[in-house]
Amino acid sequence: MTTVRQRRVGKGTEASEDQPSEETNVKPDGKILPDPPGGKLWSILSITVGGIVAISLGLLTSVYVATLHENDLWFSNIKEVEREISFRTECGLYYSYYKQMIQAASIQQGLHGLVYDNKTESVRTINILERMNVYQEVFLSILYRILPLQQYLEPVYFYIYTLFGLQAVYVIALYVTSWLLSGTWLSGLLAACWYITNRVDTTRVEFTIPLRENWALPFFAVQIAAITYLLRTHLQPAQERLTLMAVFIATFLFSLTWQFNQFMMLIQALALFILDCLDMLPTAKVTWLYIIQISGLLLVCVLQFFNSMILGSLLISFNVSVLIARTIQKNLKKGGLLNRLGKLVLHVLLVLCLTLLINKFIKKILNLESDEHIFKFLKAKFGFGATRDFDANLYLCEEAFGLLPLNTFSRLSSTLLFYVYGFVLFLLTVAAVIVAFRNLSGSNQVHFKEKMEDYTVTLKPDAAYSLVHTVLFGFLALSTMRMKYLWTSHMCVFASFGLCSTEVWKLILKCLHLYTSQRTQVIKYSIPIITLLYISFKFWPGIMDELSELREFYDPDTVELMNWIKSNTPNTAVFAGSMQLLAGVKLCTGRTLTNHPHYEDKNLRERTKQIYQIYAKRSPGEVHGILRSFGTDYVILEDSICYERRHSRGCRLRDLLDVANGHIMDGLGENEPDLKPSLYPRFCEEIKKNLPSYTMHFTRVFQNKTFHVYKLAKHK
Numbered sequence: 001m002t003t004v005r006q007r008r009v010g011k012g013t014e015a016s017e018d019q020p021s022e023e024t025n026v027k028p029d030g031k032i033l034p035d036p037p038g039g040k041l042w043s044i045l046s047i048t049v050g051g052i053v054a055i056s057l058g059l060l061t062s063v064y065v066a067t068l069h070e071n072d073l074w075f076s077n078i079k080e081v082e083r084e085i086s087f088r089t090e091c092g093l094y095y096s097y098y099k100q101m102i103q104a105a106s107i108q109q110g111l112h113g114l115v116y117d118n119k120t121e122s123v124r125t126i127n128i129l130e131r132m133n134v135y136q137e138v139f140l141s142i143l144y145r146i147l148p149l150q151q152y153l154e155p156v157y158f159y160i161y162t163l164f165g166l167q168a169v170y171v172i173a174l175y176v177t178s179w180l181l182s183g184t185w186l187s188g189l190l191a192a193c194w195y196i197t198n199r200v201d202t203t204r205v206e207f208t209i210p211l212r213e214n215w216a217l218p219f220f221a222v223q224i225a226a227i228t229y230l231l232r233t234h235l236q237p238a239q240e241r242l243t244l245m246a247v248f249i250a251t252f253l254f255s256l257t258w259q260f261n262q263f264m265m266l267i268q269a270l271a272l273f274i275l276d277c278l279d280m281l282p283t284a285k286v287t288w289l290y291i292i293q294i295s296g297l298l299l300v301c302v303l304q305f306f307n308s309m310i311l312g313s314l315l316i317s318f319n320v321s322v323l324i325a326r327t328i329q330k331n332l333k334k335g336g337l338l339n340r341l342g343k344l345v346l347h348v349l350l351v352l353c354l355t356l357l358i359n360k361f362i363k364k365i366l367n368l369e370s371d372e373h374i375f376k377f378l379k380a381k382f383g384f385g386a387t388r389d390f391d392a393n394l395y396l397c398e399e400a401f402g403l404l405p406l407n408t409f410s411r412l413s414s415t416l417l418f419y420v421y422g423f424v425l426f427l428l429t430v431a432a433v434i435v436a437f438r439n440l441s442g443s444n445q446v447h448f449k450e451k452m453e454d455y456t457v458t459l460k461p462d463a464a465y466s467l468v469h470t471v472l473f474g475f476l477a478l479s480t481m482r483m484k485y486l487w488t489s490h491m492c493v494f495a496s497f498g499l500c501s502t503e504v505w506k507l508i509l510k511c512l513h514l515y516t517s518q519r520t521q522v523i524k525y526s527i528p529i530i531t532l533l534y535i536s537f538k539f540w541p542g543i544m545d546e547l548s549e550l551r552e553f554y555d556p557d558t559v560e561l562m563n564w565i566k567s568n569t570p571n572t573a574v575f576a577g578s579m580q581l582l583a584g585v586k587l588c589t590g591r592t593l594t595n596h597p598h599y600e601d602k603n604l605r606e607r608t609k610q611i612y613q614i615y616a617k618r619s620p621g622e623v624h625g626i627l628r629s630f631g632t633d634y635v636i637l638e639d640s641i642c643y644e645r646r647h648s649r650g651c652r653l654r655d656l657l658d659v660a661n662g663h664i665m666d667g668l669g670e671n672e673p674d675l676k677p678s679l680y681p682r683f684c685e686e687i688k689k690n691l692p693s694y695t696m697h698f699t700r701v702f703q704n705k706t707f708h709v710y711k712l713a714k715h716k
Contacts, residue, residue: 001464008517050185054175057192058168065197066164067547069206074552076159079561082553085515090597091210093583095159097134098210101141102696110141119592124630131261136215153355158572164208166218168232170203170489171195173221177495178500180228181462187500190528196490197415197539201408202488216258217485223250224490226467230285231461243290251296256303259302259600261315263374264486265293267476270286272469275350278346279333279439280432280464283582288325290319309600314359321354340440377401381479387522390609390660391478391599397651407485412491415535422497427507428459428467435459463497470494500528557706559671562588563634564702564709569634576611576627577636585636594630609660616643616657617678620687624697627712636703637708642684654682 029344069077073086081352087095097114104110114128129598144150153161174195175188184466194201205214226246229235235243255261272289275281292318300309310316326332332343362368376392381401387393395401412418435458459467470490498504505523509515565575566589575585579597586593595608610626616633627635644652657663663678664671680686687694687710702709 001671004207030381036107046185050179050188051190053185054179054192055168057175057189058170058172060197061163061171062168064204064543065167065199065206066161066549069160069164069209071547072111072207072551073548074550078553079559080156081559081588082555085555085558085562085584086553087210087587089580089583089586091208091583091586093596093598094132094134094137094210094212096583096587097128097132098137098159099155099587101138104161107142107145111138114138119590120586121607122594124591124603127305129303130307131496131601132305133212133467135303136257137210151716152592160209163205163214167203167205170218173225173433174493176222176488177225178496180225181184181466181493181497182500183502184450184500184524186525186528187496188501190493190496190532193497193532194415194417195489195533196411197535197543198417198488198492201411201484202492203485210338212260213485214257216254216261217489219250219254220264220486221489223247223254226250227289227465228462230289231281233461236443243343244292247289248292248296251292255296255300259309261300262297262310262315266313266315266318267472268469269293269315269322270463271472273318274324274468277332277347278436280435280459281461283333286300287323290322294319308366308368309370312359312366312370312491313365314355317359317362318351318355318544320441321351324354324700325350333443336438337441340442344440354704358538370600372602373599373605383418388659390656391605393651393659394653397656401480404478404481412488415539418497418501420531421495421527422496424472424504425467425503427504429471429497430463431459431507442475458522460503463501463503466490466494471637496528499531500524530613554705557704558584560703560704561707561709565589565591568701573633574631575634575636576614576630576632578612578638578641579608581636581638592631594627594632608666609636609657612653612657613683615654615682615684616661617663617680617682618661619680620683620694623683624712628714635710637687637710639708640684640707644651654684673685 012550028094055708059476073083074446075083075086078086081501082098084092089616101110102115104113114134118123120126120128129138140159140162141155142157143441149158160269163458175192176186177188178191179185179480198294203214204211204324208214226243226244230243230247238359251265255265258264269290272281272286274673276283276286291303297310297316301307304310328350329343332347333340335343369440372387373391374391375396376387377395380387380392380396408416470487473487473490475486502520502524509520509523562584564583565573569589569591571590572592574592574594575582576594577585578708579595579599580706581594583597584591585591586596595604595611599605599608607630611630613623640646641653644654646651649667649669651653656680657664659672659675661673665677665681688708690700697713698710699712699713700708
């Protein structure tokens with residue numbers, strides 16, 4: 001078991017808004033007035049200072065997480081094999097391709113090895129560039145080879161420093177988004193501080209460095225910042241074109257670096273669809289965003305050798321359906337309230353039906369089944385029938401795919417983030433409902449509009465998008481803990497924007513009959529500054545303590561296993577075992593695997609279920625036959641899986657296998673009535689007794705406190 005242990009050490013307040021509100025210098029007829037004298041100089045100065053603060057905070061965050069990583073593992077002092085083992089589960093698999101490209105005789109040979117890979121899945125040649133999102137590893141390895149860095153920087157440091165550097169991009173993008181929404185860079189400063197002080201819930205980059213989301217989320221944040229700017233009114237045509245280009249590049253990079261990009265962008269497309277239907281966003285800009293999503297995803301599809309999972313994504317089907325439905329229903333945004341509501345209901349139904357039909361048609365044509373496990377998981381998770389499907393239950397039993405724990409909210413509340421977020425969310429939701437009702441009611445509701453004008457604010461398109469974005473991603477995070485990082489980072493942006501927003505404080509003060517322009521300005525700066533002071537005084541000592549705490553990587557059993565494999569098995573040997581461990585075997589030893597953690601392939605999922613029969617109740621002959629069918633030479637058994645206690649009964653891996661095989665589970669508790677006792681004992685337990693029925697197929701060649709390695713006989 002990998003652990004860390006204690007290291008044994010032997011050796012000023014702003015006077016006015018930084019950036020004018022969009023409507024400040026706009027005449028009623030839409031013409032833009034010239035800036036007042038000195039206004040341009042102040043704007044340049046403010047942008048310069050705000051930009052310097054943004055870059056400084058980004059770099060400080062990058063150094064902060066890099067220091068935490070070093071302090072936690074003593075990364076600079078441990079051996080190479082220990083560094084590689086620290087890239088756990090799928091992280092190790094992704095990093096192995098970077099290492100493979102670095103060690104290849106040439107870039108061309110490295111690329112050929114990825115396109116025609118026969119070491120990741122035994123007795124099968126696969127295209128890694130098609131199957132997995134590893135172009136970032138390819139790009140980074142080529143960059144390392146062509147730059148004069150080899151004498152000064154080890155490949156592993158070039159890799160991890162790049163990821164930590166992307167954290168700087170991430171924080172700067174969050175900062176800029178909040179700044180654009182509120183009009184003051186004080187809001188960006190608060191957003192960045194909240195991101196850092198809530199690090200446990202906003203990022204996990206320091207201990208899962210190569211994870212795909214750590215590559216992708218910075219680009220997603222850049223995309224959101226660009227969309228926020230795009231949705232501002234009175235943009236010049238050149239500004240709009242440049243912003244659309246920025247959105248496209250960020251969308252493309254986000255899609256290229258994470259296999260779950262399509263599901264995140266589907267939620268984004270739903271946000272755009274809702275706001276477009278309610279007349280809260282310019283239709284032309286929404287159309288461009290739909291097109292950018294489709295084109296970005298299709299470009300990634302081409303680079304991934306026409307990956308069928310991308311072509312069969314719900315995102316493409318949904319966006320195409322929206323564009324078709326809009327063409328069919330040309331008068332969607334005309335008429336009174338009831339007329340509009342009726343048209344909207346029909347529009348939603350039409351889009352839904354078209355999406356399902358197009359998606360079903362594409363999947364039928366392509367014979368696509370790569371993502372069926374995700375829909376099985378979602379069906380079981382949300383109560384649409386119990387399932388015995390092994391893959392779905394494997395996800396359901398993992399804490400990361402469960403509901404968001406309640407203690408998350410107590411941590412977020414300790415920094416005041418959740419309280420402010422809830423406050424701003426409530427106010428802007430009320431404002432959005434009023435604005436949506438007025439939009440749907442049409443222009444004949446003059447008296448109502450005039451009556452409400454003193455108590456409500458017009459919700460700007462960028463704020464409206466941010467509101468719906470945070471609500472939808474909030475639902476995603478509440479339902480699936482692993483996705484909380486998409487919500488909590490934007491929570492920092494949304495809360496800081498609300499706290500520094502003129503519109504929000506204007507609304508509150510008008511409702512309390514206390515509104516004056518000067519009072520609004522004082523509050524919008526004083527409250528954020530007080531909040532920043534509170535956060536600094538409360539959390540600065542803890543951050544300093546965290547940075548001074550020194551530990552070191554400690555996993556002697558896994559190190560011993562990897563060293564034994566490298567020294568005592570041929571380079572062509574094929575290993576079977578758990579997905580998580582085998583990723584490390586490939587990275588540390590370069591041996592061929594039977595299965596691995598990248599689960600987005602139906603054949604691999606079926607293969608993994610078969611390999612995992614080593615932890616089920618099967619006969620030695622059956623297990624030997626299964627393993628040999630995949631060319632296995634050695635099988636690694638882990639006591640932590642065979643005698644698992646981390647999960648409760650019903651969620652242990654052996655329980656999932658028993659139920660999938662129709663066998664009664666071990667231990668006290670209920671079983672479904674149609675489950676039967678197995679004719680054989682559990683393989684991983686019984687093989688250790690060295691009975692003749694087992695030794696004729698398997699010979700133990702390595703053992704320590706955690707792992708048991710058996711060599712397979714080749715007579716069958």
